[in-house]
Amino acid sequence: RNKYNVKLNTNGGTINSGNVTNYTYGIGAQILTDITRTGYTFGGWYDNQEFTGTAVTRIGTTDTGDKTYYAKWTINQYTVTFKNGTETVKTETVNYGSSATAPDLSKAGYTLSWDKSFSNITGDLEVNSIWTANTNTPYKVEHYKLNTSLDDYDLEETENLTGTTDTQVIAISKNYDGFIENTGYPERVPSGNIAGDGSLVLKLYYDRSSYTVKLNTNGGTVNSGNVTSYRYGVEVTLPTNVTKTGHQFEGW
Numbered sequence: 001r002n003k004y005n006v007k008l009n010t011n012g013g014t015i016n017s018g019n020v021t022n023y024t025y026g027i028g029a030q031i032l033t034d035i036t037r038t039g040y041t042f043g044g045w046y047d048n049q050e051f052t053g054t055a056v057t058r059i060g061t062t063d064t065g066d067k068t069y070y071a072k073w074t075i076n077q078y079t080v081t082f083k084n085g086t087e088t089v090k091t092e093t094v095n096y097g098s099s100a101t102a103p104d105l106s107k108a109g110y111t112l113s114w115d116k117s118f119s120n121i122t123g124d125l126e127v128n129s130i131w132t133a134n135t136n137t138p139y140k141v142e143h144y145k146l147n148t149s150l151d152d153y154d155l156e157e158t159e160n161l162t163g164t165t166d167t168q169v170i171a172i173s174k175n176y177d178g179f180i181e182n183t184g185y186p187e188r189v190p191s192g193n194i195a196g197d198g199s200l201v202l203k204l205y206y207d208r209s210s211y212t213v214k215l216n217t218n219g220g221t222v223n224s225g226n227v228t229s230y231r232y233g234v235e236v237t238l239p240t241n242v243t244k245t246g247h248q249f250e251g252w
Helices: none
Strands: 001-009 022-025 040-046 067-075 077-084 087-095 110-114 125-133 137-146 153-163 168-169 179-182 191-193 201-208 210-212 227-229
Touching: 110 227
Parallel strands: 001 067, 077 125, 137 201
Antiparallel strands: 001 022, 040 067, 077 087, 110 125, 137 153, 168 191, 179 201, 210 227
């Protein structure tokens, strides 16, 4: 009986057992499927490189001539799931050995990273977001001084500062000549949590220092406009309606 050669083109796969190298006319041969290729699923042996027709599982008893068969492979696909906390934000189907594409996430004041690599995918994968607080998140401290009309506060100075997102900060009061901080002012904001969007504004208020005025009349009488105190930076007029029997007032 004639014997013919068989060539199995694995297309990158490995025949683990049952390799066929020849067959005998009238007997044929079984073409086994114990063949593997990392990251691929075996789809059968074909007698053409275009994989048309039906997969070949055995060589028939009436076949003649040398045979060449080609292994067909289908690349494996895996699911990559991206999670932000408990929320699934993206699910992607990725071919074996390829990379997934991370979703575009943002959180004010934080930098995004992921807990594992999602390149060279070799199986189903769950990837979780990691948010790291920025250490250069802006916030402001505004310092207000009581105006000379003593009825409102004017912005004197703004400090543009930075700190770590979602940490507590405390404003440090300034030493302004002639002013003292008003710690009881209801609009005062001495501390706060640094907002990721940079919106935190702390506010401190300063009153004008008050000083005592003593008018020594030297025996005279202040009839009106007596002055007992004054505020820093606010001019006051000393009284002129001062009398003393037998004398003329000439000033202070």
